[in-house]
Amino acid sequence: QVQLVESGGGLVQAGGSLRVSCAASGRTLSRYAMGWFRQAPGNEREFVAAISRSGGNTYYADSVKGRFTISRDNAENTVYLQMNSLKPEDTAVYYCAAETGGRVVSTARLYDYWGQGTQVTVSS
Numbered sequence: 394q395v396q397l398v399e400s401g402g403g404l405v406q407a408g409g410s411l412r413v414s415c416a417a418s419g420r421t422l423s424r425y426a427m428g429w430f431r432q433a434p435g436n437e438r439e440f441v442a443a444i445s446r447s448g449g450n451t452y453y454a455d456s457v458k459g460r461f462t463i464s465r466d467n468a469e470n471t472v473y474l475q476m477n478s479l480k481p482e483d484t485a486v487y488y489c490a491a492e493t494g495g496r497v498v499s500t501a502r503l504y505d506y507w508g509q510g511t512q513v514t515v516s517s
Contacts, residue, residue: 395420395506397489402511409479413511415472415489423447423467426492429474430501431485431513438488440499442474452497457483479515486510 401413415427428443442463443452451463462475472489490504498504 395422395425395491397491397506397508399487399489399508399511402487402513404514404516405479407479407481407515407517409515410475410477411479411513412473412475413487413513415474415508417470417472417491421467422465422470422472422491424493425506426495426497427463427465427472428490428492428498428504429463429472430488430490431483432488432510433485436485438501440501441487443492443497443499444472445497446495450497452499454499476513479513481515481517483513484515485513487513 396419398416405411429441430438432438444463448465460478465472488510489508491506492504
């Protein structure tokens with residue numbers, strides 16, 4: 394199985410940018426489609442973005458489209474989420490997840506492996 398570790402979270406002002414990373418170990422990342430999800434206090438976990446095994450296909454939640462970019466470097470076994478024009482409502486714990494079937498999907502229950510999350514806080 395694959396182990397996922399997120400990093401890069403922090404505190405940023407509204408309008409700023411942040412890049413979070415997800416490093417994989419145990420198995421090569423290219424075996425999996427990958428997704429980013431987030432969860433704010435009191436809210437359910439919500440889909441943010443997903444990317445295919447090769448990186449050629451991406452999918453975004455409407456709330457982040459045009460502001461966030463998901464990418465991957467399979468040679469480095471790492472997936473990234475570049476977040477621009479951040480808003481206070483983007484504040485959440487951000488999780489990466491791996492999907493063994495290679496599907497670029499937004500449904501959390503379809504993902505098989507999850508990281509522990511990294512906190513992103515956007516101040517107004």
